[in-house]
Amino acid sequence: MKRRFEQLVDQHGSRLYQLARLMLGRDDEAEDVAQETLVKLWRNVDSLHAGQELPWLITCTRNACLDILRGRTRTRGLLQLVASENKAQGPADHTGPGDEFDSGERARELRVALAGMPEPARSLLILRDIQELDVATVASTLELSENQVKVYTFRARRQLRHRLEEESDAQVA
Amino acid sequence: MHKSPDPFERDLERENALEDSRTVPREPELAADWALKRELVGLGAAELPVAVKTRLRRNAHMEQRGPWLMGIAAALVVAVVVAAVLQSPTVQQPPTGSQSVVTPTARDLAELQFAFDTINRTGKRAAAKAGREVQQSLVMPDLGLSELPYAGYVRPYFERPDRSG
Numbered sequence: 001m002k003r004r005f006e007q008l009v010d011q012h013g014s015r016l017y018q019l020a021r022l023m024l025g026r027d028d029e030a031e032d033v034a035q036e037t038l039v040k041l042w043r044n045v046d047s048l049h050a051g052q053e054l055p056w057l058i059t060c061t062r063n064a065c066l067d068i069l070r071g072r073t074r075t076r077g078l079l080q081l082v083a084s085e086n087k088a089q090g091p092a093d094h095t096g097p098g099d100e101f102d103s104g105e106r107a108r109e110l111r112v113a114l115a116g117m118p119e120p121a122r123s124l125l126i127l128r129d130i131q132e133l134d135v136a137t138v139a140s141t142l143e144l145s146e147n148q149v150k151v152y153t154f155r156a157r158r159q160l161r162h163r164l165e166e167e168s169d170a171q172v173a
Numbered sequence: 174m175h176k177s178p179d180p181f182e183r184d185l186e187r188e189n190a191l192e193d194s195r196t197v198p199r200e201p202e203l204a205a206d207w208a209l210k211r212e213l214v215g216l217g218a219a220e221l222p223v224a225v226k227t228r229l230r231r232n233a234h235m236e237q238r239g240p241w242l243m244g245i246a247a248a249l250v251v252a253v254v255v256a257a258v259l260q261s262p263t264v265q266q267p268p269t270g271s272q273s274v275v276t277p278t279a280r281d282l283a284e285l286q287f288a289f290d291t292i293n294r295t296g297k298r299a300a301a302k303a304g305r306e307v308q309q310s311l312v313m314p315d316l317g318l319s320e321l322p323y324a325g326y327v328r329p330y331f332e333r334p335d336r337s338g
Contacts, residue, residue, distance in 0.1 A: 002233060009229060013221035022217050035225045042233050110216055129213040151181055154188035154206070161209050 005045050008053055009038055015131055016061045022126050023065040025115050033064045054133075055140040062123055062141070113163045120144075121156030128153045 016037055020030035037060040041053070048056055114122060120142055127133045127141065128149070139149045178186075187203060197204045277285075321327060 005233060006230075009221070009226065013226065014219065017221045017225070018217055018219055021219060031222055031225055034221060035228060038225075038229050039232060042229070042236065106212075107216060110213065114216075125213065129210050130216045132214060147181075147185055150188040150192075151184045154184045154191070157206055157209055157213075158202075161205055164209075 005042050012057050016057055019061050019126055020065055037061045055137055058141045113160055124153045124156050
């Protein structure tokens with residue numbers, strides 16, 4: 001059991017951490033989410049059949065991230081009421097100082113634009129384009145058909161591209 | 174008449190084309206999608222921090238030891254209970270029915286009789302003394318004896334302390 005657990009941590013731990021970082025934009029929260037998910041894995045490793053682990057792990061990680069993001073949205077709503085926060089700020093602007101994990105400006109732009117995407121578009125882009133997971137695993141994780149995964153990913157990517165272009169145009173203007 | 178393809182089917186075809194394409198597609202929009210797709214690969218890649226791995230290993234180790242610790246604790250409790258039971262003082266058995274009947278001896282009966290007699294005598298003496306003391310303070314009520322015929326014969330009877338005869 002312990003060996004299997006350690007194998008799964010080595011195999012998928014970094015992927016989960018990356019998913020959490022991209023969804024949350026904060027290293028500390030991403031660490032917490034990854035750790036929490038892997039602790040759950042330890043407790044459930046016996047009940048998981050071979051091949052089920054990755055969709056299960058991604059689902060746990062994604063749900064934990066979505067919980068945190070929902071909490072942030074609530075907090076941000078309150079802060080906006082109090083401080084009349086600048087509307088132009090994207091979701092990634094609320095991340096902490098430790099979120100500068102991509103050094104390039106373009107990478108930062110991509111990450112900010114990605115963080116501003118709605119669900120499940122953001123998760124689809126992370127899982128399909130960034131992590132290059134196969135369609136079947138993503139479909140199983142997000143409870144979609146394989147064709148839906150493909151089409152929604154295509155549309156999410158195009159939406160992201162339009163956002164980036166609009167942002168670029170705004171900066172030029 | 175040419176029927177426009179279903180948007181879902183159209184996007185599915187485009188996504189399949191993007192996946193299969195090793196080179197930049199000719200259509201400009203699709204080419205931009207293709208470029209972005211390649212740009213996104215590996216964005217924000219990172220290793221799971223060593224600190225997290227260490228905490229996980231420690232946690233797993235602790236949880237694996239948990240049942241052993243519980244077993245040791247349970248064995249200790251059982252040992253203490255067994256020791257307590259074995260070392261407990263022997264409980265006195267209650268006397269059986271035949272042993273509980275006490276037959277008084279003649280001496281016991283004589284002592285009991287003497288005690289009763291003493292109580293009786295002392296009680297009578299205390300009552301007589303109290304009667305004498307109280308009688309002097311009592312006022313004889315007027316019973317209207319003077320109105321009765323032969324009152325002179327009746328009065329001494331009522332005035333006598335001992336009315337028994």
